[in-house]
Amino acid sequence: MTQMSTLDRLSRPASESAIEVRRLVKTFRTARRSPGVRGALRALIAPELESKTAVDDVSFSVATGELLALLGPNGAGKSTTIKVLTGILTPTSGQATVAGVVPYRERERNARNIGAVFGQRTQLWWDLPARESFRILRDIYGVAPGDYKARMREFDELLELCSFWDTRVRHLSLGQRVRCDLAAALLHDPPVVVLDEPTIGMDVVAKEQVRELLRHQVERRGRTVLLTTHDMTEVERLAERVVLINHGRIVLDGTLTEMRERFGRGWRVHVTLTGPDERPCPPGLTVLERDGARLVLGPTGGADAVPTHQALKRIIERYEVMDIRVEESDLEDVMRAAYRDARQESPA
Amino acid sequence: MRGFLPAWALALRVVGLTFRAQLEYRGEFWMRVALGLAWQTSIIVFATVLLGRFPGMGGWSSDAVLMIAAVRMLGHAFYEVFFGRVGELAVLVQEGRFDAFLLRPLPVYRQVQLSAFPSNALGDLLVGGSLFAWAVWSIELEWAPWQIAYIVAALVGGMLVEAAVFTALSSLHLHFPSAITWSYWTEELMTTFGNYPLKILPGVISGAFTFVVPLAFVAYFPVAVLTGNTAGLGVPVAVAAAAPLIGLAAFAGSRVLWNWSLTRYTGVNG
Numbered sequence A: 001m002t003q004m005s006t007l008d009r010l011s012r013p014a015s016e017s018a019i020e021v022r023r024l025v026k027t028f029r030t031a032r033r034s035p036g037v038r039g040a041l042r043a044l045i046a047p048e049l050e051s052k053t054a055v056d057d058v059s060f061s062v063a064t065g066e067l068l069a070l071l072g073p074n075g076a077g078k079s080t081t082i083k084v085l086t087g088i089l090t091p092t093s094g095q096a097t098v099a100g101v102v103p104y105r106e107r108e109r110n111a112r113n114i115g116a117v118f119g120q121r122t123q124l125w126w127d128l129p130a131r132e133s134f135r136i137l138r139d140i141y142g143v144a145p146g147d148y149k150a151r152m153r154e155f156d157e158l159l160e161l162c163s164f165w166d167t168r169v170r171h172l173s174l175g176q177r178v179r180c181d182l183a184a185a186l187l188h189d190p191p192v193v194v195l196d197e198p199t200i201g202m203d204v205v206a207k208e209q210v211r212e213l214l215r216h217q218v219e220r221r222g223r224t225v226l227l228t229t230h231d232m233t234e235v236e237r238l239a240e241r242v243v244l245i246n247h248g249r250i251v252l253d254g255t256l257t258e259m260r261e262r263f264g265r266g267w268r269v270h271v272t273l274t275g276p277d278e279r280p281c282p283p284g285l286t287v288l289e290r291d292g293a294r295l296v297l298g299p300t301g302g303a304d305a306v307p308t309h310q311a312l313k314r315i316i317e318r319y320e321v322m323d324i325r326v327e328e329s330d331l332e333d334v335m336r337a338a339y340r341d342a343r344q345e346s347p348a
Numbered sequence B: 001m002r003g004f005l006p007a008w009a010l011a012l013r014v015v016g017l018t019f020r021a022q023l024e025y026r027g028e029f030w031m032r033v034a035l036g037l038a039w040q041t042s043i044i045v046f047a048t049v050l051l052g053r054f055p056g057m058g059g060w061s062s063d064a065v066l067m068i069a070a071v072r073m074l075g076h077a078f079y080e081v082f083f084g085r086v087g088e089l090a091v092l093v094q095e096g097r098f099d100a101f102l103l104r105p106l107p108v109y110r111q112v113q114l115s116a117f118p119s120n121a122l123g124d125l126l127v128g129g130s131l132f133a134w135a136v137w138s139i140e141l142e143w144a145p146w147q148i149a150y151i152v153a154a155l156v157g158g159m160l161v162e163a164a165v166f167t168a169l170s171s172l173h174l175h176f177p178s179a180i181t182w183s184y185w186t187e188e189l190m191t192t193f194g195n196y197p198l199k200i201l202p203g204v205i206s207g208a209f210t211f212v213v214p215l216a217f218v219a220y221f222p223v224a225v226l227t228g229n230t231a232g233l234g235v236p237v238a239v240a241a242a243a244p245l246i247g248l249a250a251f252a253g254s255r256v257l258w259n260w261s262l263t264r265y266t267g268v269n270g
Ligand SMILES: Nc1ncnc2c1ncn2[C@@H]1O[C@H](COP(=O)(O)OP(=O)(O)OP(=O)(O)O)[C@@H](O)[C@H]1O
Pocket: A028, A029, A030, A052, A053, A054, A072, A073, A074, A075, A076, A077, A078, A079, A080, A081, B266, B267, B268, B269, B270
């Protein structure tokens, strides 16, 4: 048996990845029903079903020690994907493995390998002070007392928990609660961490603390992190690789740069000339706006656009320039374009 | 957390913590205990009035009828202590707390039971215990060892039958939140009809309470066997006598159903 699995591991490079998602499909069947006992009765006897495919043939993998951001508009299927990875949901078809374990088949084993945070919900005991929850989790996962102390100290340093961890969870503010949830998820030192909107409701300082913590987890601890967020600053600061999904389908799997190239409207150069100048635009560039001595230039082509440094060089060579400023479309613009694009591709 | 003892130690620790947490909301805690008391007492008052009006219900002596009520109520109190959280599972599901149970390396059903301290069960225990003591004191039985063992088994069996019914119903809570109304309705049914010899009801109804909602196995059958009131049970005496075993089997069955239902859990959105 052991030999088999070692062989298996050697022969498949796929096992290098901590998270593997293969052709994942999740269809929800929901019953339409009216309220009350009669509604319940009808739901029991003749449920009216409607189905909704939340995740539609999604495949991606996350390498050990990598941080991947799963992006997409509301209802794209991000949370559903994460719920499959944590064993909360069983997929309709396709498969997923996390650290070599199929989460929905071996839920308890997977739970030991994974730390999960759902920003919108807490996993802490609602009526207990957060620290009691940590202690219970310590017992559940069998964390040694020394490790527990060391980790709590570390989390407190990074997330400043000690001012509120003796407060009952139901009395914590959203940001405080999510920080406690983060600590709770990392307490058993899981190799894989999945986070569904971990910085929801946090102030800028707390957000930065969380980013710091996540960076620390990836860079120093070699943990694999998969996160979803609607905060583009976060993506910019944390993720090298993103998977973009919309209507349950993958739109893009690549680096941030690739996403910018594909969906960004590229750069623009704002130029102020020393005087009005009617000379034609340099090759590869086009004038987008002209207002006396002020010009806004952009690239002509799509894919084989002139890189910014080339463009700047050409502009300076052609014109008498007084002031020049490059504007690159920010990630929010890129995402907006990407979401819109995806919407046109697959109208739902 | 492997092994039986550590699992229990952990469970007890959680219970202790949730208890302490509830004690801190003193007002709410005592209100719940009082509600349990008031609820059960009102049932007893009703039963006593009824018993006073119609002594010798269905040929049963009033002491024996009292014993039915006592076994049911104490069994119910045990149910509330050990299994009561399934009755409102839909609430845990809708609050999203249930999803968190799936993230931990512990059996989900156990986590449901550990989700809150059963403070309302304290009232049930108090009333059920007192009523049981009263019934034991007033009934004329020689209390041979088999009778003592049997009534203990009957109490456990009564708890298990009730746990089976509400566990099975809570399998529906995992998919249809409105199924909670079924649990409420069933509980209402059991408190209304559970305390009397079911033979006083028309055959169809007592049949339903035997084979559909197995209320008869909670207290009526075992007390009938214990007190020798075995005429007109609607099932062979051996079946009635096996009530505790049937309770155990029903509970095991309901747990299989529940686990199957869990594999098809689709969660609440969000
Ligand atoms: N339990 C469920 N039952 C029915 N439909 C569901 C369920 N969970 C999710 N859905 C549907 O599946 C789709 C994807 O939902 P999901 O929660 O995965 O989106 P998301 O990408 O996380 O969105 P958001 O950014 O808003 O969190 C949505 O259309 C949603 O309505």
